[in-house]
Amino acid sequence: MPHIRRRPALAACLIAAALLSAAAAPAAAADIRIGALAFRGTEEAVHTWGPTVDALARALPEHNLVLVPLDLVAMGRAVAVGDVDFVLTNPGHYVELELAHTITRIATLETTDHGTPRAAVGSVIFTRADRADIQSLTDLRGMVFEAVAPTAFGGFQIAWRELRDAGVEPHDDFAELRFTGFPLDQIVYDVRDRRADAGTVRACLLEEMAAEGRIDLADFHILNPMPADGFPCLVSSRLYPDWAFAKLRHTDRALAKQVAMALLGLGMAGPLPAGAAQWTVPLSYQPVYDLYADLRIGPFAVEPSEVFAEMLRRHWEWPALAAALLLLAGLFHLRTERLVARRTAELHREMDERRKAQEEAQLRLAELAHVSRQSTMGELASGLAHEINQPLAAITNYANGCIRRLEVDAGNAEILEAIRQIVRQAQRAAGIIQNIRAFLRKGEESRRPLDVNTVLRDAAALLAAETRHARVAVALDLGDGLPPVLADRIQLEQVVVNLMRNAVEAMQAVPPDERRLTLRTAAEDGGTAVLVAVRDTGPGLPADARERVFEPFFTTKPNGMGLGLSISQSIVENHGGWLGIEEEPSGAGTVVAFSLPAWTEDRAADARILGGTQASGITPASPPAR
CATH class of the missing domain: 3.40.190.180 (Cypl, domain I)
Known part of the structure; x- marks a missing residue:
C-alpha cells in the first residue's frame, strides 16, 4: 500500500x-x-x-x-x-x-x-547481521520474536505460514511472541537495538527505511530468503495479491x-x-x-462440527460413498474374522494333535528307556546270581564235610540233622538262583521238547515269594499224560511269569481272602495241542481295554509299560500257537490262555529228516526283549 x-x-x-x-x-x-x-x-x-x-x-x-x-x-x-x-x-x-x-x-x-x-505483498523475517546463532528459521526456537498483530496479513500471518512450514510454531516455540502494533518501524528498531532477537514486517519496509536514511541494511540478516522474479525487495515468504x-x-x-x-x-x-x-x-x-x-x-477457523455439517450439505455424495465403503469394509472384516477364527481353530487342532504326538513319542522314548534299564538290571541280576552262587556252593561243601565227620559218631544225631537241613536249604537257594540266571540269560533260541507242567511248576516256584507277599493263593490244576511241546524253555517260562504277574497285580483291588490264582493245563484238539490257562479272581478288564490289551505300550496299570502281553503274544505265535483273553461268565476274574502244538512222533521224524529241531514247521523267533 x-x-x-x-x-x-x-x-x-x-x-x-x-x-x-x-x-x-x-x-x-x-x-x-x-x-x-x-x-x-x-x-x-x-x-x-x-x-x-x-x-x-x-x-x-x-x-x-x-x-x-x-x-x-x-x-x-x-x-x-x-x-x-x-x-x-x-x-x-x-x-x-x-x-x-x-x-x-x-x-x-x-x-x-x-x-x-508490483501487485503483490510479502513479508520479510530478519535478525541482526551479527547473530551467528540465528541463520535459519529453525534457529528461532526459544527466541523473542516481534510482529505487528495477530490479524496483520503482511505483518504476521504470511510469516506465520513460513515458520510453520519450517516446523516452528510461533505460539509455542518462541520464548516470547510480542505484538507491537503500529508503526511497523518500531519492530525494525527493536531488532537493531537488541530488544528482540528477530521480527517480521511487510516486504519493502526495510528498503524504504534505508532509502530514508533511518537504518543501514548491512546491520540486518534476512532469514529464509526467497527469489521473486520482478519483485524489487528482499522477501522471506511467498508473494500474495x-x-x-x-x-x-x-x-x-x-x-x-x-x-x-x-x-x-x-x-x-x-x-x-x-x-x-x-x-x-x-x-x-x-x-x-x-x-x-x-x-x-x-x-477456516470454525468448529469441527460446523465443518463436518457444511461438508455433508455440499458434498453428500462423498459421505454416502464413504458409508458404502465402510459397510463393504465391515462385511469384509467380518468375513476375514470368520476365516481367521476358522483357521485359528484348525491351527489349534493341529497344534493339539502335534503336541499329543510329541507327548506320545516322549512317552514311548521313556518306556523304551525303561525297557533298556530293565534289560541292564537283568544283566546285573544275572551277574549277581552268579556271585551269590559261589558262597552257596561253599556252604554246601562245608556242610557236607561236617555231615561226613559227624556220621562216625552216632551221638550227634540232632546236630547231624540240622546240618543236613543247612545243605538242603543251600541247595534250594542255589536252585532258585540257577532258575533266575536261566530266566535272565540272553542267547540264541533253543527249542526242544518240554513238559509244560514242569515249566508251570518252575514258574510258580520262581514267583512263590512274590505271591506270598501279595497274599495270593496259587493253585495248580495240571493235566496228566500231556504230550510235550517243542519250545524254548526260557521264552515259555517268560510267558507264564508275565501272565501270573498280571494276574497278581489285577487282584490287588479285591480283598486278600478272595485272591486266587489258578494254573491249569490240558490237552486239546485230540492231543495235537496243549492248552495253558491262567485264571484270576480280579475285577476283570473293561470292554475297551480288552480290545487293545495286546497293542504295544497299551496298559491299564499306572506304572506299566504295556509290553508284557504284546511280547508274550509274539513268543506264543512264533511257536506256532495262539494267545487269547476272556472274561469269566460270572464277571469276576479274567482267564488268559495260550495253546502250543504238541510234539508228536510224526513231528520228531520230520525234524530228523530235515536235519534239526527247527524243521518242525514253526518259524523261529528272535530272542524277546526283556
Whole structure:
C-alpha cells in the first residue's frame, strides 16, 4: 500500500469538500458508498484512500462517490446489510468477505517501489547481521520474536505460514511472541537495538527505511530468503495479491464496470493524480485462501462440527460413498474374522494333535528307556546270581564235610540233622538262583521238547515269594499224560511269569481272602495241542481295554509299560500257537490262555529228516526283549 504523507488540516478540507460536493449534487444522483478498511483509524484511512476516491469522482462526474472508513467489525456488518456499494480492503479480509457475502474483486492494488510497479505483498523475517546463532528459521526456537498483530496479513500471518512450514510454531516455540502494533518501524528498531532477537514486517519496509536514511541494511540478516522474479525487495515468504477493490452482490454491474475502468485508467492518459493509488486487473486470491486454510484462521477457523455439517450439505455424495465403503469394509472384516477364527481353530487342532504326538513319542522314548534299564538290571541280576552262587556252593561243601565227620559218631544225631537241613536249604537257594540266571540269560533260541507242567511248576516256584507277599493263593490244576511241546524253555517260562504277574497285580483291588490264582493245563484238539490257562479272581478288564490289551505300550496299570502281553503274544505265535483273553461268565476274574502244538512222533521224524529241531514247521523267533 502506498504511504502518502498529508497534513491533518488538508485531510479535513478534503472531507469538507466531499460533503459540500455531495450536497450540491442533483437530488436524483444517489450516493455511491465506498467502504475502506480503517485498520489504523479513520484519519489514516482518509489520508491513504481519499486521493483515490477523488480521482474516481473526477472520472465519474455523474456519480456522487462517498468514502466510508470502517473497522473490521463495522465493515462486515455494512457488507452484510448492503450499506456500502464497494469495499477497499486487505487480501485476508477480502477472502473472508468473499466467502461470507459473495463480493467480487474488480481491481488489485499495484504499488510502485523503487520505480518498479508490483501487485503483490510479502513479508520479510530478519535478525541482526551479527547473530551467528540465528541463520535459519529453525534457529528461532526459544527466541523473542516481534510482529505487528495477530490479524496483520503482511505483518504476521504470511510469516506465520513460513515458520510453520519450517516446523516452528510461533505460539509455542518462541520464548516470547510480542505484538507491537503500529508503526511497523518500531519492530525494525527493536531488532537493531537488541530488544528482540528477530521480527517480521511487510516486504519493502526495510528498503524504504534505508532509502530514508533511518537504518543501514548491512546491520540486518534476512532469514529464509526467497527469489521473486520482478519483485524489487528482499522477501522471506511467498508473494500474495495486494489490497482488493471489490463490488457487493447488489451493486449494479454497469456501475461496477465504470468504476473498474476508471480505476484501471488512473495514470494511463496522464500522470497519476497526487496521492492516488495505482490499480491493475484483479488477481487470483487463491494463495490467500491457501494460507488461511493452512493456518486454520479467518473463514477456516470454525468448529469441527460446523465443518463436518457444511461438508455433508455440499458434498453428500462423498459421505454416502464413504458409508458404502465402510459397510463393504465391515462385511469384509467380518468375513476375514470368520476365516481367521476358522483357521485359528484348525491351527489349534493341529497344534493339539502335534503336541499329543510329541507327548506320545516322549512317552514311548521313556518306556523304551525303561525297557533298556530293565534289560541292564537283568544283566546285573544275572551277574549277581552268579556271585551269590559261589558262597552257596561253599556252604554246601562245608556242610557236607561236617555231615561226613559227624556220621562216625552216632551221638550227634540232632546236630547231624540240622546240618543236613543247612545243605538242603543251600541247595534250594542255589536252585532258585540257577532258575533266575536261566530266566535272565540272553542267547540264541533253543527249542526242544518240554513238559509244560514242569515249566508251570518252575514258574510258580520262581514267583512263590512274590505271591506270598501279595497274599495270593496259587493253585495248580495240571493235566496228566500231556504230550510235550517243542519250545524254548526260557521264552515259555517268560510267558507264564508275565501272565501270573498280571494276574497278581489285577487282584490287588479285591480283598486278600478272595485272591486266587489258578494254573491249569490240558490237552486239546485230540492231543495235537496243549492248552495253558491262567485264571484270576480280579475285577476283570473293561470292554475297551480288552480290545487293545495286546497293542504295544497299551496298559491299564499306572506304572506299566504295556509290553508284557504284546511280547508274550509274539513268543506264543512264533511257536506256532495262539494267545487269547476272556472274561469269566460270572464277571469276576479274567482267564488268559495260550495253546502250543504238541510234539508228536510224526513231528520228531520230520525234524530228523530235515536235519534239526527247527524243521518242525514253526518259524523261529528272535530272542524277546526283556
